[in-house]
Amino acid sequence: MRLFASGLRKLVRRPATWVTFLLLNALVVLIFLAVGATLRQVEDAEAEAASRLLLTFPGAYAFVLAFVLGLGTLFAVIYGAAVAGSEWSWGTLKNAVARGESRTRYIGGQYASVVVMVMIGMVAAFGVGVLAAILAAVLAGLPLDGLDDMTTLGRVPEQVVRGWIALAMSAAFGFAIATIAKSQLAGIGVGIGLYFGEQLSGLFLPDIVKYLPFAAASSVISAGGGGGMGGGQAPALPPDAALAVTFAWLVGSLAVAALVTERAEIGG
16 A cells, blocks of 8 residues: 555656646547537538547447547557556656566556546546547537436446456556566557557458457447447447457456566665
């Protein structure tokens, strides 16, 4: 608990935390406001119907969460890699080990603080996204009749938890990569490369890619129009199966990070 609390205090003050959260919120807001502001000018009937569906409640709740998950996946990878890599480049892990801290317990505490910050950021982005969707609907002249649909609102907490697990896995993946590389820049660079590499691989190996971390994470929630970034028409896992695969990747990533940390030569 002590390591977890100190990790939270450290992350709250880090510029990477605020930059990541502000970028995620800004992108979600821009997407929905752009759709709302341009809906009246859309001439293609199919495109107009898709835009109306995006901004029509109660379905808009699912679309907002899907956008937060899709955009947040890459941000979570970068954030996890930045935090883990800094433990090596700044020497904080070395200092902790010198004080007699358990390597695995220290890494676990740092990751736990990352997960909490990811949860806060995701919930904040979802709330901001809903407000943006409401404003966009007003701009587009669409009704807000389904805003208080209790059936949909009752499903939101479960979908948020599923999305959190997906983003926690992405953060763990970036955390593990940076731990292996012992570098922030290498961790972020490799994480981004693997993310986009997986998206491209979906065009050629869709039946395999759907079990890979980011594709599975994009399928953990059921959002009428689809979840993650990329993927196109590639087949996706059912939400419950995707959740199980995502959790397996999360545990595996943390196990690798702990093993590498335990076996690493820390000196200098």
